Amino acid sequence: MTSAATTLRVGLVGTGTWASKTHAAALRAHPGTDLVGVWGRRPEAAAEVAAAHGTRVFEDVDALFAACDAVAFAVPPDVQAPLAARAAAAGCHLLLDKPLATSVPAAREVVDAVRAAGVASVVFFTLRFATVTSDWLARQAAEGGWFTGRADWYGSLYIPGDTSELTASPWRVGRGALWDVGPHALSVLLPVLGDVTSVTAARGPADTVHLVLAHASGASATAALSLTTPAKAAGVDVELRGESGIVSMPTGGASVDAFGVAVDALLESVRTGRPHACNAAFALRVTEILAAAEARLASSGGEPGPGE
Known part of the structure; x- marks a missing residue:
């Protein structure tokens, strides 16, 4: 486990705008992390993100995992889940995006891998890390009733x-x-x-x-x-x-600022060994609820979609 005094070496999986402007920007700016490299399904896009943020591109995702203490993911959920399970099995802590997966078995595979490896996980549910909303939620939870x-x-x-x-x-x-x-x-x-x-x-x-x-x-x-x-x-x-x-x-609150708070949360979980409230297990529960809702929709006459 990385000590509190050690900078966490973090790799980035993903090459889109979200990966570059939020994930890479926050990881490069954070004093507790060192962005050691980027891997993407499109090597040319990965090279562009790496160059923009002063780091290197990895051609092999497992080589990226081997070079890192933690991995941040900014890819579609059903690409994220199997790669996250591989990263956890390689001993990497996980900074994941929501949803964890769009199927319960895929999400559970990540949770099982995290538990087996004893690594930390944080899932970036934006409003749980944006200070304005996270403080409000904490007050309402304490209020009850x-x-x-x-x-x-x-x-x-x-x-x-x-x-x-x-x-x-x-x-x-x-x-x-x-x-x-x-x-x-x-x-x-x-x-x-x-x-x-x-x-x-x-x-x-x-x-x-x-x-x-x-x-x-x-x-x-x-x-x-x-x-x-x-x-x-x-x-x-x-x-x-x-x-x-x-x-x-x-x-209120910018996504890049909230992502920096999520990085803080991962560092704290790594340091203390205590699971964060928004860890992979919580994200699995979210996937279970959404999958149940999807099943209700299917049984009532078909899947929803953003088309006409």
């Missing part, structure tokens, strides 16, 4: 003519809002209201999905998830109602 909650994630990615990386992402197009923004909704509801004991799901327009959740605390919650909302109707809103009244989650 919540009767119901609501998490609305109305995104507007598919605007005509938009050619952004997010819009063109095959896994987002294929899996839709349930798997892209569903993890965000669950990541803020679960720490306040408790684990989900049952989930009901219904389809709305395009890829929109509506969830009704029962929680272990006795509270209920709803979540509205969409990537295809009209631009003027888009927005994120989280509300809790309970004995203390009605409260709404504040917004």
Whole structure:
């Protein structure tokens, strides 16, 4: 295990805009990490990211794992999961993106590998690391007495003519809002209201999905998830109602800053050996809930998607 006084050697798996502008930028700037290299499925893209951030490109992913104490992932979930399991088996700590995977067996394979190797894991659920929202969630969890909650994630990615990386992402197009923004909704509801004991799901327009959740605390919650909302109707809103009244989650904070906090969390988990609340096991639970919702949708007449 890396000591508190040692800089963590971190490798990056991924070459997209998110990998470069958030992951690589934060890892290069963080005083506790040394970005030792980049690997990607497209070698030319990996070389560009490596050059932009003053590090080297690796042609073999296992060679990257061998050179690192930890690995950060910025690839689609079903590419991430098997590679993360390999990295853990190689003795690397894991800084993962959400969702961990889009199937329960793939997510469980990562958790099993982490436990077998005794490595640390942190999954970057953005709002759990952005200071404004994480502090608010901690206060509401401590307050307790919540009767119901609501998490609305109305995104507007598919605007005509938009050619952004997010819009063109095959896994987002294929899996839709349930798997892209569903993890965000669950990541803020679960720490306040408790684990989900049952989930009901219904389809709305395009890829929109509506969830009704029962929680272990006795509270209920709803979540509205969409990537295809009209631009003027888009927005994120989280509300809790309970004995203390009605409260709404504040917004704010840059992703690169929040990712730096996630790096801090991984370093702390490595140093102390204590699992972080947003570790691979928590991400597995999120995958289990989303998979259950997906099964409800399938049984009621087909999969949702961001198409017409």
